[in-house]
Amino acid sequence: MARDKAKEEVVADEPPKKKGKLFLILGILLALGGAGGGAAWYFSQSDTKSTEHKEEKPKSPVFVTLETFTVNLQADGSGEHYLQVGIDLKVTDSTVVDLVKLHMPEIRNGVLLLLSSKSAEQIASLEGKQKLSAEIQEQVNKPLNAKVAGKGVTGVFFTSFVIQ
Incomplete structure (x- = not known):
């Protein structure tokens, strides 16, 4: 029975460790996704501004x-x-x-x-x-x-x- 208690303790300790790692991995993925989305937004905005600026250059004589x-x-x-x-x-x-x-x-x-x-x-x-x-x-x-x-x-x- 001593072995069963040890197995139960090990089994009881493992799920919280997996949940902690899971939350850590999800947090990192969420941060990377947010950074990627922010970068995509920034570069799409700068392309729009440069396109608008290029369209303003040719003035009518x-x-x-x-x-x-x-x-x-x-x-x-x-x-x-x-x-x-x-x-x-x-x-x-x-x-x-x-x-x-x-x-x-x-x-x-x-x-x-x-x-x-x-x-x-x-x-x-x-x-x-x-x-x-x-x-x-x-x-x-x-x-x-x-x-x-x-x-x-x-x-x-x-x-x-x-x-x-």
Whole structure:
């Protein structure tokens, strides 16, 4: 009977040990599952934010159309020439549109003076037109004080260009 009591004691002691180990294992599994779920949530949120941020980057271009310019060109020996040109300005955002409208007299004056200082030979070629476009951009940005932070006019496009 002494052996039976020892077996009963051993049998009685074993189930609590198994339950303790079971709770320990379940606790560890629960903690790992929670950590895995938290990590999955975190990474899915950061992917959503980066996708949203990438979608915001491509902005719609903003353009300002200037009234048509008609000027006398400098005499180049082959007689008098006239230039009639339509210009659209590409600007960084809508606040620059307001600045362009506010400074329109200064901008038109600068562009008129620049255009009238050219000869027909200087602006007839593709290179001459591209150089003129860059000079107009520089001239327009002067009254806008747009050298800071890349704001202002970023492109000048000719919508019509007639030399007579």
